Amino acid sequence: MFFLHNLERRVTLHPSYFGRNMHELVTTKLVKDVEGTCAGDYYIIAIMDTFDVSEGRILPGSGLAEFTVGYRAVVWRPFKGEVVDAIAYSVNPHGMFAQAGPLRLFVSSHLMPDEIQYDANATPPQFTNNADMVIEPGTHVRVKIIGMRTEVGEMWAIGSINGDFLGCLQA
């Protein structure tokens, strides 16, 4: 689910950049550092704007200036039970891996409807129910997240396509 989230971060700036446009540089750096990262249990998708760039404080020892910057960002936090659209990128007998934006998902073959079977003979290997549902790398799938794991700088989820309206997305 997407949220607008007010966040704060400390940004350091090398002294050689001190000058008129320092605040711009701070913002630039902030964007560069933060956008697209995973902050524990959510991803920071984009920074809307910054406000409240504090005075810089010189850090003893390094000479870098540290600014505390408040900013507003669009974040995405996947939840257990949330249904997301993803793209399968790897299929193996145990299940398939899919990517929903920055989030990697694994859908175990146990968590697929019974009629969907792994077909190793197809190229590329696929999960299929021998009808309309064919899951191979690149297929768009709709997945329900049933478990999440968060690590530093990474998130990882287990999904299920065992349910109504889950699974392959037709066109």
Place this chain on the structure above:
Amino acid sequence: MSSNVDSESEDDFNPQPADLSDEEIETENVKPARGSSRAAPRTSSPAADDDHDEEDDDEDAARPTNGGAGKRPPRKASLVPDDAEDGDEDEEQEQDDEDEEEEEESDEDDVQGGHRRKRHRDRRAAFFDIEAEVDEDEDELEDEKDGEEDVDFIDNAHPDDIADSSRMNDDRRHRELDRKREMELSLDAEKQAEILRERYGKRAPARAFGDSVVVPKRLLLPSVEDPSIWAVRCKEGKEREVIFSIIRRVEERRGTKNEVPIISAFERGGVTSVMKGYIYVEARRQNDIMIALDGVLNVYPRSKMVLVEIKDMPDLLRVSKTPNLEPGAWVRLRKPAKHAGDLAQVIDVTENGLEAKVRFIPRLDYGVRDDLNSGMTADGKRKRPVGPGPRPPQRLFSEAEARKRQPRHIQGNPQTNYWSFMGDDFENGFQVKDIKIQQLEVKDVNPTLEEVTKFASGAEDGTENLDLKALAASLKDSNTNVAYVPGDVIEVYDGEQRGVIGKATNVQGDIVTLQVTEGVLKGQTIEVPNKGLRKRFKPGDHVKVIGGSRYRDEVGMVVKIVDDRVTLLTDQTNTEVTVFSKDLREAADIGGQGSLGQYSLLDLVQLDATTVGCIVKVDRESLVVLDQHGETKQVMPSQITNKFPQRKTAVAADRNGSEIRVDDVVREYGGQQRQGKIIWIHRSFIFLHTNDTNENAGVFVTRSSSVNTISAKGGRITTAGTGPDLATMNPALKRNPTGSNNPAPPPKSFGIDRAINHTVTIKRGGYKGLLGIVKDTTDTHARVELHTKGKIITVPKADLAFKDKVTGRPIDINTRGRGGFGGGAGRGGFGGGSDWAGGRTPMASGGPERTPAWGANKSVARTPAWSRNPDVSGSRTPAWGDGSRTVNPYDGSRTSYGGATSYGGATAYGGGSRTPAWSSGAKTPAPDGFGHGSKTPAYGSLGGDSWGAGAKTPAYGISAPTPGASGADAWGYTPGASGAFDAPTPGAGLGAPTPALNAPTPGAYSAPTPGAVSAPTPGAWQGGWGAETAPTPAASAPTPAASGGYYGAPTPAAFGAPETPAASGPRYTDDD
């Protein structure tokens, strides 16, 4: 123990249980027919007295009658109210003649009297008969038994019998009254008990607590008056035998003079018992035991005998539940030594529960070793049963092999696959054997999955017939105390509370307190024994494997649950494993089995001098490592010599020459086109990780030169767009932005090496300081003929200092070439500087050739001044010559310095040596800067056409001269370049010094060597600058023209300004 005691007392008196008498009565009811015949005699027999004493007499009288019948006298209840008593008496009368007893009996009779009357009435009420008839059968049986006993009494009884029966009618009323009264009494049990106690209290207390009365347990506990129990040592494992032989002895001596004087004996042996090695004997005196055990084998009454304390006695008989074996259960063998510890499966348990038929995997050598021994047997007398030494491995029985080795000893049926070989039975490859249960380990079997699967795969058709249920049962038995911890979500799957789900709040021993979370009991707290509990998980839960499972410490997410089997997907390797839910615990943390000692998954370790590997699997005690050749091997931590620290700075080049670093995503070129993220760079190998496969934890290794970059972390490839890194020094202010102002690589010489025939001194080594003449050279070395020794030695070129033949001054042999090629003399001069830079950098093989002096010399041709005064002019002249360059003696000097080092005088110019060019040359790999990849190419290209025009020269020239003229600042501001720099760095340093100077220089630059600049090294420069000056139009523009401007601009900035603004400032001022 007590039974014997009781039996004694019972001999005297047996407090008659109500039932018994009841039965008697019923008996009578049942057999009215028989009774009728005797009824007549009986009627007279009962004593007419109200007194119970008299009743006794009655019975005595009745006995003869009974005896005559040969059975207990059946009587009609209606006629003989006392019959019950009679029956009782019949049993007891042998022993009992005392009044008290009779009294008691009468009491009982009273109790039963009610029944009797009831029955009496029942007779009238038809529907009660049915009930009575049910009883009849039983009674008949009883009756018969009793009758048998009665045989003894027959003779005694019958004389009075008739008289009794005749009296009976008279007394009847009285008696009934009496009984009524008594009955009322009997209604109050306590009172009655009181009476009984009064009456019999004087007797042995044990008697009072006969089995008819419910007695509190504590009153049954042994006391001081009871016999003592001694623990007697015996041979371990022979406890039971000893007891049996004692029993035998007791039987033998019963009724003889020397009866065994002990009261009881028992043992509590067993392999795991703490009481093994002892038997326990109950006796009045210790000496009795000595007598009883005298001569019994395996028991040692003469060794110390331990008297069991009274308070410990009850514990001796505490019942410990013996594990009951069921077919399918797993056990371990203890006894056939060859199979000790092997897992076996129970097929059947014999009726008596002493033996079990088990099947296990045989350890057969098919007589291989027997053959060896047989030779021995022939010679020696004895045959060793089974020699010590390694026991054969577990392998299923093979008929073929058996036939090959010992064809005579095998028989069986291939159809049933049941074989007998060397006296053992084999079924489907398994050995089948009846083994005493004592020789099986039944508890704590803990079969591992590997062991169990051997059994499972034993099926003929290869199907898996693994009985997980039995396995689960075995496992559950083995550690019943599954560790539940508060917070676990638990489901009750067995027992009354079945189906309840809750969260454990407290665990105490076997009792788990649950806070019910679902269902109707929600919110309640209940306590349940942990027996019928299992942990409950949901798909998606993050769990850790604990306990005995092979997958211990794996952490993963639950994907499937069937009963108590949970399938989870491990975090580390993305593989699915199935374990019992009891072995799982909710994992708050991530990680898991990621490390063994200091080594953890995906670490890069050194295996030997030439082999490194990435850890792809961590087991309990070993590691699996993928080495740089793509092979996996299992190693122990001790085999690892070293662990590499993670170096984020490691850099390699992909096949396109692009820089790749750790965390970049690359794809193999050719081959399997695997794509992965770089986790390690080791020399020319890179270890990559991918999620596409589980093999080797997704790690594979390849050569860095065979991959293409897909994406670089932090978008290095597109860095230009994102701006500078604001956490490090402003690149524009950097002295040597990477590659930007690299001095040209040392010019490559063509034709004859210029060093040849030059006079040199040797700068280091054993010949240091000696003068000589270069006779011949290679790329790196020169053969020098020493003046002193007339000897030719080989010296690295870098160790040579070139001298003027005549003056002995240091010269730069390279400058000559430059001068020659150089577009402008001035440049040439400066160019010398650049060369110089080359000279310093080790790579610059051309260094020596370039010595400013040399250049100067050459340039002499062009600029008289130069030639004339090599020292001074060297530097200056070029500048002069150009005119544009204005004056920097210093610069000139610098350049010359750098290169040749020969300019002793130049040292004065110290500043010169410091010039940015130098540092840049020295510090940054020129090649990178040039983007050409290597120095030489760039070099070559330069050298080829234009050495003169030489990219370098311009740069150098510029750097040297302009600073002088324009001041360092100028660079910064110079049209093209300045733009670029301005943005990022105010160029404070530059700006400050001499803004005014800017103007002049640009012109100067552009003017002098446009062509040269453009031609030589646009590419190179751009490359260098590209990164830093991307923003500035000038920089970005690749075109020669732009570059021209660019050069003019940047170089100065790069060199002059950043490096030694201060130095250059003063210098210039001086000059000016």
